[in-house]
Amino acid sequence: MAWIRERPTGLVYHDGQLTEPGFALVPQAHRVALVDQAGQTAHEWPIAQVASARLADDGRLIALMAGDPQTPARIANGEIEGILELAPDGEVLWEYRGDLLHHDARRLADGRYHALGFYPLSPEQTQAVQGGCPHRDDPKEMWSDTIELIGRDGQRESLWRAGDHLDPATQQICPLDKRQEWTHGNSIRILPNGNWLLSLRLTNMIIQIDHQSGKILWEWGSHTLSHQHDARLLDNGNILIFDNGIHRKRTPSFARVIEMDPKTEKVVWQYTDKTILAFQSFMAGSAQRLQNGNTFITEAATGRLFQVTPEGETVWEWVNPVLAESQFGPTPTVYRSTWYGLSDPRLPTGLAQ
Template sequence: YLVDMHGDVVHTWRMPYRPGLYGYLLDDGHLFYSGKVMEDLGRFEAWARFKAGAALEVDWNGKTVWEIKHPDHHHDARKLRNGNVVLLCLRPLPPELHARVKGGLPGTEVRGTIYADYLIEVTTRGEIVWEWRSWEHLDFATEIVTLQDHREEWTHGNTVAEWPDGNLVVSFRNISTVAIVDRRTGAIPWKLGGPPLAQQHDPRPLPNGNLLIFDNGPHRRDHPAPYSRVIEVDPRTSAIVWEYHDQSLFDFFSPYISGAQRLPNGNTLICEGCDGRIFEVTRDGEVVWEYVSPYFFQEPGRPGLNNWVFRAFRCTPDEIERARRA
């Protein structure tokens, strides 16, 4: 949906697939989104919730410009500046590495299998031109699964984005780690692990060279209470240079999904995903705009209804006009 500042729907894209978590506008005005392919949903219980399987570019009317599919694709994908697409993917960890995975609840592997993330760069014709495997570059000794999580996944990636120099920034929720991946060598020149992070989402590069991160906050190792916050991190020093959290910690808490966007006016748009709440705050933390999604749905395998929003973006009038003409 495209929703105006009053909460009214002004445009709806009709898709060939149900959304696989989220989409965003490209510079040319087309919509890029991950679609959920309703096949192979039984790898493990949570897989059906975050699997995608298709990445597409569509015009204002929902007409497909191109489409690529991959059975391992989940959570996130981005169109790169070179015109290719990077997909976040998941497959079984080589069995000989299982014993090196630390943390998590003992005995919670899925049929003796632990899954881990990998990245592929794909042309819009579906040709794989680059691959990166997390288990070849992350450190098993320090990248430890949160003790309360199942061992069906080691890393649980939830975001991949392009850094200004062409490298990639990736978020791994289960090990509370954000890492920059060198696309040329595969090495990790920088990473930030928890604490200070706790099962974060949506690390987003900023024009000043910093990273904006939604730090979800369940199972914090450095604080007894679970709470969410949005932090701006300087990768040169790994210092937190700005932070937003609610004055009452428990009033702002989204243990899953969620994200944040720095706006042109210097404010920050925050998606508190588990409550379907999207709000704008100033640098001083004042809430100046708020929207709560009225769209509730039944998630398979879970009781009741929810209005979760995985991620949200504020679009400028120029971006909307460009999308209309595209």
């Protein structure tokens, strides 16, 4: 997707009656900013090379640190160099630097983290993986995903490995992708019962994992999703997913947000742009259901953040005006953004109402 230079930036549209009031937390080139519904910066943390960020229950900013944007990824896009926790004034309160982490990490109530990581499959496991587009340069050991449990002392306490639990017969790589990786996890969520909800981009799958045994409890998506991101459980028990639409079968590539019922495995709600190809993101992206029923969407590649009503009407839209260096050149990309309501206690002092 090309970036259109003349596209408006900053606040594009705001319906004061239908917008869920609050702030968007936005990682930018040299800071993380809280942007209010008027499009103005209400608070910022000066910190460079942040892949994504969120506010913890104690008000700390959790920042996942990206590597040098102009250095090619060792394994795949989405690699992160570490995790930082910052006070509202920007002071670093905790730091973890790890090798082969990528995409996402979630803090538990006791302060430990579950983080996604890479590891090499054995040659035998690599050979068993199905799908993908074979090439003479394919590695003898392709990469797959781990879930690491990281303690507050920085020590790894446990490790889940995809190759020990996933079935190559059902978790098949998209036929248009290379065989460098098997799964390419891009989000992890901790469910109320402690289990893990993962999005696996290359196999077009959402899976639920038993956090004690490591067994796969449920999987869905291979006939519906197209290189999706950011699967999250809603209060009604359904799952909200940003479906990027790359390599979508029998149609052009277009993005959508879907809500699916895991009991029936049916899509019960979706958002697409009325001009179907106007909503696209070849990478990343996220979707969040808000208290008033709106859905807050991050169209990552273009840096476009917007709220839509249940009927699909756009009621708030803001485009990141800050270009950052990347392997693609200067881009306004926002990997993931989160909306915080006006009364959210996680907001810095003076912002919560």
